[in-house]
Amino acid sequence: MKLGRLNHVGVATPSIEDSLALYARLFGAQPHGSAFDLPAQGVRVCFVDTPNSQIELIEPLGPDSPVRKFLEKNPLGGQHHVCFEVPDIHAAKAVFEAKGARVLGEPRLGAHGTLVFFVHPKDMGGVLTEIMETPKQAH
Numbered sequence: 001m002k003l004g005r006l007n008h009v010g011v012a013t014p015s016i017e018d019s020l021a022l023y024a025r026l027f028g029a030q031p032h033g034s035a036f037d038l039p040a041q042g043v044r045v046c047f048v049d050t051p052n053s054q055i056e057l058i059e060p061l062g063p064d065s066p067v068r069k070f071l072e073k074n075p076l077g078g079q080h081h082v083c084f085e086v087p088d089i090h091a092a093k094a095v096f097e098a099k100g101a102r103v104l105g106e107p108r109l110g111a112h113g114t115l116v117f118f119v120h121p122k123d124m125g126g127v128l129t130e131i132m133e134t135p136k137q138a139h
């Protein structure tokens with residue numbers, strides 16, 4: 001399997017609005033569209049474009065959000081995950097599992113409307129890693 005494009009860096013935040021204000025104040029950066037709920041992941045999401053990638057701001061959605069625990073340990077928020085693209089999500093899952101890296105759950109709908117899964121940070125050098133199928137059309 002070939003390492004694909006870095007699609008985005010996930011940044012957990014207690015407030016997407018406050019983070020957007022910070023990116024606007026320090027970088028003059030604007031959000032890529034409005035924030036939206038992603039119930040399958042238990043998060044509310046908003047993207048900020050960079051010239052070669054994106055920052056994915058993620059805020060907890062619902063009481064069981066996996067981001068809630070992260071924010072308990074990191075109250076200011078912080079870098080949460082990195083996301084690489086692959087051409088075929090099911091093929092990628094099979095490769096990771098065959099090589100002994102734990103895949104967290106079944107592929108599910110991600111923020112770009114394609115299937116994603118996460119690889120356990122303990123099998124990825126401490127980095128929670130999202131694997132995402134490359135969108136078929138420009139987004």
Ligand code: CO
Pocket residue numbers: 008009010056081083111130
């Ligand atoms: Co992500």
